[in-house]
Amino acid sequence: MTTLIKNAHIISPDVDIQNGAVLFDGKKIAAVFLDNDNLPVVDQTVDAGGKMVVPGFIDVHFHGRSGYDFCDGTQEGMNAIGNDKIKDGVTSFLGTTLTVSEEQLSAALRSAAEYMKAPTGAKVAGVHLEGPFINPKCLGAQNPEFVRKPDIEMVKRLNAIFPVKKVSYALEVEGALEFTQQLLALGITPSCVHTAASYKDYQNASRYGFKNLSHFCNQMTPLHHRDIGMVGAGLLHDEAFAELICDKLHICPEMIKLVFKVKGAGHVQLITDAMRAAGMPDGQYDLGGMNVIVKGDAARLESGALAGSTLLYYTGLRNVYEITGYPLKELIKSTSWAQAQALNLPGVGKIETGYAADVLILEDDFSPSAVFVDGARKL
Template sequence: MDEYVIYNINIIYMDHIISNGYIYIKNGFIADIDIGSPLKHLMSKAERVDGKYILPGFIDTHTHGIAGIDVTESVDPYKFLELAKHYMRHGVTSFLPTTVSTSHDRIIEVCKAIREAMNIWRPENGSRILGLHMEGPYINPKRAGAQNPIYIRIPTMSEVKNLLDSCGDVIKQISMAPEIENSLSTARIFVDRGITVSAAHTDATYDEGLKAIENGFTKITHIFNGMREFHHREPGIALAFLQNEKTFIEVIPDFIHLHKSVVKMVIDIAGPNRVVLITDSILATDMPDGVYTLGGLRIIVENGIARLEKGELAGSTLTMDKALRNVYTLGYKLPLVSKMLSTTPARSIKAINIGRIEKKAKADFIVLDDELNIKAVFVEGLRVF
């Protein structure tokens, strides 16, 4: 339907809940939100949904794959449309497919496939493809983690120029180490193109972290993972970003990458307006335990935990609906958890008209039951799940 009303449901609106409210959708956008019953002339367009809460759809700005599909290996645009359907089932209405360190030519191929997929995409395909998040290859090999060291390199002006000429309109975020050669000058180039630059896989000190922020880094990738450890005499880059109110903080809330008390500490320090909950999921997500690959590296998944053969964590098998339930158990109210899964991720990459339930925003929302399980997913007003 071009227009309809969902009513008699609790709506997550900004920092509070509208009890027994209704939401009026017209032409893919939210036209009105209010308490009680819709106006009489709208009742003919009313639709009841089985659920307790309406939340903004989740936005995952850091995911490497799901259901056997790997972003870095996907040069077919239809693979990204497949990804969109799989993410949608977990409440994701927009996502940034994320590459790991790979060759320059492969990045260009993936960019082209994403651009084509974005042009083909329609709401019925599921989650919206927002563009590309490049994690690497401009990182510190000392903190490579599950990034293949053979592809890690220093950025050069010729490579960066070719990258931006080929797919600058597709790239929305790049994660790189600020202390490596040419990093800060490269970061400023990306920032000038409207790309979010995030500190990642870095051995930067606290002072180098401050310098990174001065040069346009506005985000830190999966905080405490793949970076210099915190020490009371050298707190490292993590504290530099935590203390700066203008930065965003990526958190993997699987309670494996970070102890649940650390997740709570980060949220309490930075607050929901800065914390971006991500999955960092890999192709083994929604798949059985077994042996997989990521960027050419062998990954072993046991009990849903992905590791390199030498034991280091290698992404996750977390989904965004599980992330919601995990963080909710830490004692935060649902509107605040929702903000970290939707509104703040959108702001962190400068995405407009998504990530919130309010007038004139795109009608991307999910319906949850009492136990916070997904009951329905809507993208631009179309029920896709």
């Protein structure tokens, strides 16, 4: 099956082509055409009408959507999340867990394994364990009941159910440095968050290849002039990949601007950190056993602390575009390419020959009007 998306404004890392065309052959991108190139005869043609055509978004940190949390561990929930992330332009994601029991984590991973036997919507590229190996003093909206010390055997048990791609933990807790090395040896990306780690902790871990920071700035040691902390480490170290929640609530617009200015879009990973209320009306929702009140754009615990977001992925890109004014061929690195690099996901994240045909057609407000996953139209 061949598909041609013609009359496309193709935007991909360092690429901006007006009146271009993209050819899919089966699950892969087979060719990219410039204006005036001769176009092939194909099975089906989609006219993009001059709209933006970009690589599918990769959300590497979010917990739920449409009333369901990945940690519910139900097939109904997993299917709804997989299908509905498509509406936000997400073609693959990491199912992200909360600080809950191993039993509950196992159930969530089993639901992902079952879904991936015949995915109907977005692809689950793996699992992101957020917790339970965090600093109990930096909980945010994580449940203290299930916090525990780093335990590689537990990660191995979960990894046997469904691939774990990333683990977010606190670098300063007992055993964390050894845990970092053990994760890297398994090919799992180590990442730090819910942490009181000092800059020294980053330096020690970075010697082994540690370089990922989960929801950068949130639940993390801030920049101070005598210890630049994890925020300072993320800004100072070019190799560091920073995840950013760009709902304008978790991080103010000036900080978003600063992060992009210092790091460049290639080392920023836009995430939503969305909880189950994303795509749902205001009201009360559960997050890992805690009550969350959703009103307007904010999801908060009763204490007032932010408890994840309700951000839809494309809205984050629109926010960053409006805040930074950067060219889209730069910004688009932060919606898929940086994620593919940070997690060693081969063959995704670009509109280029040989890459997966995970492609979006976007309206002027960045909402997707067509979504292709492995060459098949899902929206």
